[in-house]
Amino acid sequence: MTVAKRSNALRIAAADAAAQRLGLHPGLAFTDAKLRVAHIEVVEHDAAADLALLERIADWGDRYSPIIAIEPPDMILFDITGVTHIFGGEAELVADIEARLARQGFAVRTAIAGTARAARAHCRFGRGGVVLPDAVSERVAGLPVEALECGLDILIALRRAGFLYLEDFLSRPREPLAARFGPELTDRLAQILEETDRSLTPRRPVPEFLAEQRFADPIGLMEDIALDSLAADLCGQLHRQGQGGRSFELGFYRADGKIERIGLLSGQPLADPGTLRRLFEMRLDALADPLDPGFGFDMMRLAVLAGDPLGPVQSGLDGKVEASREVSALVDRLSARFGAGAVQRLIARDTHLPERASLPVPSLSDARDSAEWLGTGEVPRRPLFLFYPAPQVDVVAEVPDGPPRRFRWRGVSHDVARAEGPERIAPEWWRRTTDTRTRDYFRIEDSEGQRFWLFRYGFYGREVEPVRWFLQGIFP
Structure with a gap:
C-alpha cells in the first residue's frame, strides 16, 4: 500500500487486492486505516515513477494499436478500430493483452466499448469486458454516478438530489440536468451511453504506412533479423499509393516489454526497398550502443511517419536533376551513418549582418529559407x-x-x-x-x-x- 498527502491529510494512494479486501481503499485517511488494521506495510507514493511505468506500458502497447493515450494515474486507452481482426477478434485481443501483462507481473482490468469514456467507466467502475452495442443501456444502468467523474462538488449535489446510479438519468430529459449541474455532466453521460464520442489524442505520431512481422519464437540474435521482407512490404504499400517516405521508424519489440526504436530521415521521397534496407543497416551499424535483444524480439515494425507524393522524375539534358538526386542520396547515407545532426546545410535568414545571415540546420530538416540568398545566379558578392x-x-x-x-x-x-x-x-x-x-x-x-x-x-x-x-x- 502506498500513501501520499492529499487534502491536507495523509491518505492511501494505492492499495493491492489484499488491502482492499480489508476495507483499505484509495482515499481513506491513513489514521483511519491504522485503526482498522494495525500492521500495514506502507511505502511513500512516487507519482513520477508511476507515470514513467505507465508510459513504458503504453510504449509496449503500441504493438496492438497505433493510437494510444494515457490517462494517469492508472489507465491506458487504445483505439482498436480496424485492428481486432489481426488478433482473431476482440476477445482474443483482450486475452493476449492480459496474458502478456500477467507474465510481466501486472494485474489488469480491461473493457471494450464504443467510446473511450464508456470503456473508461466500465473498466474503472464496472466489471469490464466487452460491451455489445445492443446492451449499452443495460450495462450502463448499474454503474454508480462516480462513473461520470465530474468532481466532488457535483457528485455530492447528485447524491443529495437522489441520483445514485446512471439508470436514474436514463428516463430524464437532459436540458434540466445541464441547467442544474452543468453541460459537462450531460456531455459525459452521452459519451458513456455511446451517443457521442471524443477522439483520442495519440501520444506518438500515427504512422501513415506500416509493415510488421511477428515471430512465433522470440529472436535472440541480431544476425537472424532480416529487413528485406519488411522493406518490400512497406515500399509496396507506398508504391500503390504513389507515396514516398521521408521519415521512417524501425521498432524492435522485446518479449519482456521493452521497445527499441530507430529513426531514419530521407532527403527525398523514398520507396525503394533495397535503398531503405541498406540505410537502416548503416544506421544499426552506427549505433553507439548495439541493440540488446534481452529475452528476444517477438515483433518488428517498420513505419512511415511522414511522406510526400512520389512523382515521376524528368531527367534534363544538363544532368542537374540526376546530380541533385545523387547529392540527396549521399546526404541520406551520411546521415544514416553519422546521425541526422552531423550533416548540415545553410539556410538564409532575414538580416544583412553577415554573421547572422545564415543558419546551419540538419540537411534533412524541413527548415526553409526566410530570405533570398544575396547574389543568386551571379558571382558571389560575399565569401563562403x-x-x-x-x-x-x-x-x-x-x-x-x-x-x-x-x-x-x-x-x-x-x-x-x-x-x-x-x-x-x-x-x-x-x-x-x-x-x-x-x-x-x-x-x-x-x-x-x-x-x-x-x-x-x-x-x-x-x-x-x-x-x-x-x-x-x-x-x-
Whole structure:
C-alpha cells in the first residue's frame, strides 16, 4: 500500500487486492486505516515513477494499436478500430493483452466499448469486458454516478438530489440536468451511453504506412533479423499509393516489454526497398550502443511517419536533376551513418549582418529559407568562408572614408590592387546589442591575386570611439 498527502491529510494512494479486501481503499485517511488494521506495510507514493511505468506500458502497447493515450494515474486507452481482426477478434485481443501483462507481473482490468469514456467507466467502475452495442443501456444502468467523474462538488449535489446510479438519468430529459449541474455532466453521460464520442489524442505520431512481422519464437540474435521482407512490404504499400517516405521508424519489440526504436530521415521521397534496407543497416551499424535483444524480439515494425507524393522524375539534358538526386542520396547515407545532426546545410535568414545571415540546420530538416540568398545566379558578392568573430587588421587608406590601400593581417602586409565598395550595412537598432555602429564593406584583391572582404567599423570624425578595420572573410 502506498500513501501520499492529499487534502491536507495523509491518505492511501494505492492499495493491492489484499488491502482492499480489508476495507483499505484509495482515499481513506491513513489514521483511519491504522485503526482498522494495525500492521500495514506502507511505502511513500512516487507519482513520477508511476507515470514513467505507465508510459513504458503504453510504449509496449503500441504493438496492438497505433493510437494510444494515457490517462494517469492508472489507465491506458487504445483505439482498436480496424485492428481486432489481426488478433482473431476482440476477445482474443483482450486475452493476449492480459496474458502478456500477467507474465510481466501486472494485474489488469480491461473493457471494450464504443467510446473511450464508456470503456473508461466500465473498466474503472464496472466489471469490464466487452460491451455489445445492443446492451449499452443495460450495462450502463448499474454503474454508480462516480462513473461520470465530474468532481466532488457535483457528485455530492447528485447524491443529495437522489441520483445514485446512471439508470436514474436514463428516463430524464437532459436540458434540466445541464441547467442544474452543468453541460459537462450531460456531455459525459452521452459519451458513456455511446451517443457521442471524443477522439483520442495519440501520444506518438500515427504512422501513415506500416509493415510488421511477428515471430512465433522470440529472436535472440541480431544476425537472424532480416529487413528485406519488411522493406518490400512497406515500399509496396507506398508504391500503390504513389507515396514516398521521408521519415521512417524501425521498432524492435522485446518479449519482456521493452521497445527499441530507430529513426531514419530521407532527403527525398523514398520507396525503394533495397535503398531503405541498406540505410537502416548503416544506421544499426552506427549505433553507439548495439541493440540488446534481452529475452528476444517477438515483433518488428517498420513505419512511415511522414511522406510526400512520389512523382515521376524528368531527367534534363544538363544532368542537374540526376546530380541533385545523387547529392540527396549521399546526404541520406551520411546521415544514416553519422546521425541526422552531423550533416548540415545553410539556410538564409532575414538580416544583412553577415554573421547572422545564415543558419546551419540538419540537411534533412524541413527548415526553409526566410530570405533570398544575396547574389543568386551571379558571382558571389560575399565569401563562403567567414570569420566569426572577425579579426582586427591594420589598414592604411588614402582618404578617411575611402577603400584601403594596404592592410596587415597575421604579420603579413597586403598591397591592394583592386577595391570595390563600400557596401554600407547599418546596425539592427531594434535588437538589444552592443553592435551599434555602421559598417562599410569592401571587396579587396591584393597584388598577388588573393581576395578579401574587409569592413570599416564606424565613421571618422562622427563618433567618439576610434574607427577600426576587420577582416570578415576570404573569397576562394
